[in-house]
Amino acid sequence: MLALKALQRNKLRALLTMLGIIIGVGAVITMMSIGEGSKQSIQSSLSGMGSNMITIRPSSNEPGGVRLEGGNIQNLTEVDVEALKRNAQNISAVSPMASSSGQAINGSLNWPTSIQGVSPDFFDIRKLSVQDGIVFSEEDVKKSAKVCLLGETVVDNLFNNGENPIGKIIRFNKIPFQIIGVLEAKGQSNFGQDQDDIIIAPYTTVQKRILSTIYFNNIYASAISEDASEAATEEVISILRETHRLRADEGDDFSVRTQAELIETLSSTSGMLTSLLTAVAGISLVIGGIGIMNIMYVSVTERTKEIGLRMSIGARGIDILLQFLIEAVMISVTGGLIGVFLGIGSSLLISSLLNWPVVISETSIIISFIVCAITGIFFGYYPAQKASKLDPIDALRYE
Amino acid sequence: MSNKILELQDIKREFKMGTETVHALKGISFHVEAGEFVTIMGSSGSGKTTMLNILGCLDKPSNGTYILDNINVKELNSNELARLRNTKIGFVFQAYNLLPRTTALENVELPLLYNSAISAKERKERAIKALEAVKLSNRLDHTPNQLSGGQQQRVAIARALVNEPVMILADEATGNLDTKTSYEIMSLMQDLNHQGKTIVFVTHEPDIATFSSRTITLRDGKLQNDNFNNNILSAKEALASLPVNDDD
Numbered sequence: 302m303l304a305l306k307a308l309q310r311n312k313l314r315a316l317l318t319m320l321g322i323i324i325g326v327g328a329v330i331t332m333m334s335i336g337e338g339s340k341q342s343i344q345s346s347l348s349g350m351g352s353n354m355i356t357i358r359p360s361s362n363e364p365g366g367v368r369l370e371g372g373n374i375q376n377l378t379e380v381d382v383e384a385l386k387r388n389a390q391n392i393s394a395v396s397p398m399a400s401s402s403g404q405a406i407n408g409s410l411n412w413p414t415s416i417q418g419v420s421p422d423f424f425d426i427r428k429l430s431v432q433d434g435i436v437f438s439e440e441d442v443k444k445s446a447k448v449c450l451l452g453e454t455v456v457d458n459l460f461n462n463g464e465n466p467i468g469k470i471i472r473f474n475k476i477p478f479q480i481i482g483v484l485e486a487k488g489q490s491n492f493g494q495d496q497d498d499i500i501i502a503p504y505t506t507v508q509k510r511i512l513s514t515i516y517f518n519n520i521y522a523s524a525i526s527e528d529a530s531e532a533a534t535e536e537v538i539s540i541l542r543e544t545h546r547l548r549a550d551e552g553d554d555f556s557v558r559t560q561a562e563l564i565e566t567l568s569s570t571s572g573m574l575t576s577l578l579t580a581v582a583g584i585s586l587v588i589g590g591i592g593i594m595n596i597m598y599v600s601v602t603e604r605t606k607e608i609g610l611r612m613s614i615g616a617r618g619i620d621i622l623l624q625f626l627i628e629a630v631m632i633s634v635t636g637g638l639i640g641v642f643l644g645i646g647s648s649l650l651i652s653s654l655l656n657w658p659v660v661i662s663e664t665s666i667i668i669s670f671i672v673c674a675i676t677g678i679f680f681g682y683y684p685a686q687k688a689s690k691l692d693p694i695d696a697l698r699y700e
Numbered sequence: 701m702s703n704k705i706l707e708l709q710d711i712k713r714e715f716k717m718g719t720e721t722v723h724a725l726k727g728i729s730f731h732v733e734a735g736e737f738v739t740i741m742g743s744s745g746s747g748k749t750t751m752l753n754i755l756g757c758l759d760k761p762s763n764g765t766y767i768l769d770n771i772n773v774k775e776l777n778s779n780e781l782a783r784l785r786n787t788k789i790g791f792v793f794q795a796y797n798l799l800p801r802t803t804a805l806e807n808v809e810l811p812l813l814y815n816s817a818i819s820a821k822e823r824k825e826r827a828i829k830a831l832e833a834v835k836l837s838n839r840l841d842h843t844p845n846q847l848s849g850g851q852q853q854r855v856a857i858a859r860a861l862v863n864e865p866v867m868i869l870a871d872e873a874t875g876n877l878d879t880k881t882s883y884e885i886m887s888l889m890q891d892l893n894h895q896g897k898t899i900v901f902v903t904h905e906p907d908i909a910t911f912s913s914r915t916i917t918l919r920d921g922k923l924q925n926d927n928f929n930n931n932i933l934s935a936k937e938a939l940a941s942l943p944v945n946d947d948d
Binding site for chain 2: 606607610612614620693
């Protein structure tokens, strides 16, 4: 009450003092919102691909030796896939992948893209669905049938508006494929890739007709549950070590990564970045607090006569201390409130202008408030105490 | 039973200034009864400012006893002294000391804010009554820069009255005012005194003393004179007899 009146008497000064706090809080909230949004978006898009997904790649087993790119090493074959299907208890689906880039042609239209050769399980593992038509079957895999499904981007580039691609024949690297389905659109991935720029076909077809190889680029599997991921990974490693006939002293010539690990790595990187930015923003809160302390000292000096007067009509030391302390806290909390609104506003603005994902967490707002109050109390205490210790007689005489 | 508002017994006050000791008050005794209008006079260095601070409980004597409204201030701590100032004493200063950018009403309410026994509603009522008593009911929402010197001093007097103190303690209350306004204020003081308020007025101007009922003169820290006034002048009449100004 008294404090509010005192602040109202000099609104401009109060506002300028608050500026540090406002900017600090606004920045902290915006940083944390962007950080949280990015983290959650990464998590959900990676989970969207199947959080129990396990990715197996070939790699060099020369410890310390020259490690070649996984793409140059070929050691994953049908034998591995069969062994996994037969023996792994913790895995619910397996699909190899053999892929190639090339030119897709439909009459006079063509489009550079890539083809991924997989088994029907792939659609489960990667959570892909079909918006039109059907997925190819095990039969099609056995027969190396020349069938395929297209992503929307490929459809848009190879067919005219409105034309239904189902049943039509296109060529990929000169091999004819019949279109049996169109994939549900997935949009851009977090890493900027167009997930709809793809052709999917049976792996046998791609291996025989396009790549002429018996090897796979990778093998995907999904664990029966997220909790079973670790057990599944161990199983995969031991089964593959057997099929690859590795001796006990030889390292793995493949790598097995769970989706959970991938999410963890990306989340923690994103988390560290957010913490760093938030800490930097937090520094401006400290600066804001110093600003408050500064202004309160000036205020106390300016109002020395007023303090003397209040004491002469009956204010005790504690009354004066509380009055100035509450003024300081009011400045910091009001600044915090404005900062919160500013932070929320700028988060929403960034989200709509830049299309970055933004998640405004209540925790960040509550923490900001508490920090503001503490800042006000801490930085306001010393000036308030000085005020309360003034001698009324000297104060009244002050010019 | 005596109705002594103030009782001073051999009051001494010393200040240490570096290596020297200054004896501001060297043993002063007197008492003031309810309803008196006392002026305390003295030139600069007579100790009257120190006396004022002690009477107002802003300072404690180094020696001797000060009893205010039957309370001995010796044992009181600073919080208790503050309470005493709040409830028993009404200060009126030479420089008015009103809070700037604050209305007259809020200024008068100020002492009541430090009195937790009084509700907000009662606070406002008392403040309005006090401002009526000083004839400023039509200026409740004016801020000090919208009031003349005399009006500001009247607000200060209303503020001094609002907690219903046992005495009004005035320090050169007319020092910043012209003659006409001074007489208006003294007229108000006399009215309050006639209504029963005890007034202790510290001043160095002799013609102010003629409006009071008793004059105590200090000199070099000692009581020099203590005279009852047998010929109290009326401030109202003095006001009326002022020559009319050319620019009125």
